[in-house]
Amino acid sequence: MKDFLKYMLAAIVGVCIVGVVFAIIGVMSIAGMVASSSGSETKVSDNSVFILNLKGSVEERVQPNPLSQLVGEEFGTYGLDDILGSIKKAKDNEKIKGICLDAGAFVCPPASLEEIRNALKDFKESGKFIVAYGGNYLQSTYYLASVADKVAINPQGSLGWHGLATQTYFLKDLLDKIGVEMQIFRVGTYKSAVEPYTSTEMSPANREQTQAFANSIWGQMVDEVAASRRIPADSLNALADRNMDLQPAELYIKTGLADTLMYQDEMLAYLKQLTETDEDDALNKLYLEDMVNVQRNVPKDKSGNVLAVYYATGTIGSGELSADEGIHPEKVAKDLRRLREDESVKAVVFRVNSPGGSAFGSEEIWREITLLKEQKPVIVSMGDYAASGGYYIACAADWIIAQPTTLTGSIGIFGYIPNAEKLLNDKLGIHFDGVKTNKLSDLGDISRPFTEEETALMQNMVNHGYELFTQRCADGRKMPVDEIKRIAEGRVWTGKMAKDLKLVDELGGIDRAIAVAAERAEIENYTVMSYPKQEDFFSSLLSSGTDRYLSARLKAELGALYEPFRYLQTIKESDRIQARLPFMITIK
Known part of the structure; x- marks a missing residue:
């Protein structure tokens, strides 16, 4: 019997070991297939068309998610x-004859839309065609499609053109119902990030600034569509007032918003005609996932000069306490230090796409940018947002470039500590008692309200943060502090408005920032390298876990609602002293 049990146990252990080994081999095999398919070079056939699907959502950079790849899920991010790189490669590749924009549900902030649109305009200068086709154009996809040589729409389709609207959520009544009071400390009349906790509607100051930057963004969009479609701006606004989303397709042709009505098969035939493809032959199509692996037709640089593009994207955390998504100040500081010490790196483009976050984390990154600037040129390229803490980390650069629709400024500080006394005592029946060695030992205890002395201490800390922030901006922009304070107060500006206020030096995209960096470094030959380095497939598989996978699923399901959800989720992890925007703007 003992021998039987011994052999049985050995057999079970053996089966488990074999199962584990086969599981590991299986995962590695699948991973190898996914990695090889995603990394293999795409061969381009003659008379190809780049089909740019305007669907899903856009972020500054995307780290592929191994778990989603292994289970066969794509989240459309x-x-x-x-x-931008694919459009540029399509322009340079002689075998690619044009681009077809396939319009759909596209979630993309204004400055990124403008960057893509400018890349498409640059593509047109090559003499190649751009056509657009869609059944249901969102306003974002129509804004991009308006640059095309021909805008076609399904006879039963719709076209979004209705203007911009912003919406802010307010939590005061909810907090009152559950017995939580948010104790607020802030500097800046326009610093509205705290309003969701203290009010049920926008303050007059917040309404003023929001209306101003919404008008600025919309004006930029109208002007660009007017130029491309040759429709007066007044007429475009009149059409928006009618909400063209709900109008018959024939009216889009009559008003000049679109050129022709086509079914999908007719568009396919038209593309074959443009590429001189026989009717019976298949059209050679390339999609974004193909274009990513197309090699660029440029000679390899042998100078050894590196122009670094460093991406700082997301909410700014505090030290190593920041969330998985966002900017880790300690990591960014280490990366910037390496770039400073690397003699092959001749200049750095600091790409900022951040609504801000921790004031302390912003100061850490500001320090490294200041030290880096002493050794080599630092050019900031602003993405969709470079506001509050995002502006803090940008202001020390040699030169700042933003898109006209970038949201920036918001130079202000706030802090908050919840008082959950009513929730704990009255609603949950939980009471606290204890001892302390000093008068303020329990400052920040959420089971009771602040005393007058504690309130004064917190407000003084916030005031000090604001004075430091405005001084950093004044030093970086070479402007008097009083002039910075006049345009600060937490007010949000678009890039176009910020340029007039001298918070920004120039309007343009990341390509312009790279060109300026090369000019400042006095180099003609160089290799552009992006930092931080993205993880390879296996590293990402080991580090991602389920959190990144679930975040990707939530982002895909919630769409534009993801950022407010993420903000609420990370409140518990964030510093109590913040420099950040309260909202994210998306054009649909």
């Missing part, structure tokens, strides 16, 4: 860098 694309990297702006991949889109």
Whole structure:
């Protein structure tokens, strides 16, 4: 019997070991297939068309998620860098004859839309065609499609053109119902990030600034569509007032918003005609995932000069306490230090796409940018947002470039500590008692309200943070502090408005920032390298876990609602002293 049990146990252990080994081999095999398929070079056939699907959502850069790849799920999130790089490669590749914009549900902030649109305009200068086709154009996809040589729409389709609207959520009544009071400390009349906790509607100051930057963004969009479609701006606004989303397709042709009505098969035939493809032959199509792996037709640089593009994207955390998504100040500081010490790196483009976050984390990164600037040129390229803490980390650069629709400024500080006394005592029946060695030992205890002395201490800390922030901006922009304070107060500006206020030096995209960096470094030959380095497939598989996978699923399901959800989720992890925007703007 003992021998039987011994052999049985050995057999079970053996089966388990074999199962584990086969599981590991299986995962590695699948991973190898996914990695090889995603990394293999795409061969381009003659008379090809780049089909740019305007669907899903856009982020600055996208780290592929191994878990989603292994289970066969795609979340439709694309990297702006991949889109811009693919358009550029399509322009340079003689075998690619044009681009077809396939319009759909596209979630993309204004400055990224403008960056893509400018890349498409640059593509047109090559003499190649751009056509657009869609059944249901969102306003974002129509804004991009308006640059095309021909805008076609399904006879039963719709076209979004209705203007911009912003919406802020307010939590005061909810907090009152559950017995939580948010104790607020802030500097800046326009610093509205705290309003969701203290009010049920926008303050007059917040309404003023929001209306101003919404008008600025919309005005930029109208002007660009007017130029491309040759429709007066007044007429475009009149059409928006009618909400063209709900109008018959024939009216889009009559008003000049679109050129022709086509079914999908007719568009396919038209593309074959443009590429001189026989009717019976298949059209050679390339999609974004193909274009990412197309090699660029440029000679390899042998100078050894590196122009670094460093991406700082997301909410700014505090030290190593920041969330998985966002900017880790200690990591960014280490990376910037390496770039400073690397003699092959001749200049740095600091790409900022951040609504801000921790004031302390912003100061850490500001320090490293200041030290880096002493050794080599630092050019800031602003993405969709470089506001509050995002502006803090940008203001020390040699030169700042933003898109006209970038949201920036918001120079202000706030802090908050919840008082959950009513929730704990009255609603949950939980009471606290204890001892302390000093008068303020329990400052920040959420089971009771602040005393007058504690309130004064917190407000003084916030005031000090504001004075430091405005001084950093004054030093970086070489402006008097009083002039900075006049345009600060937490007010949000678009890039176009910020340029007039001298918070920004120039309007343009990341390509312009790279060109300026090369000019400042006095180099003609160089290799552009992006930092931080993205993880390879296996590293990402080991580090991602389920959190990144679930975040990707939530982002895909919630769409534009993801950022407010993420903000609420990370409140518990964030510093009590913040420099950040309260909102994210998306054009649909």
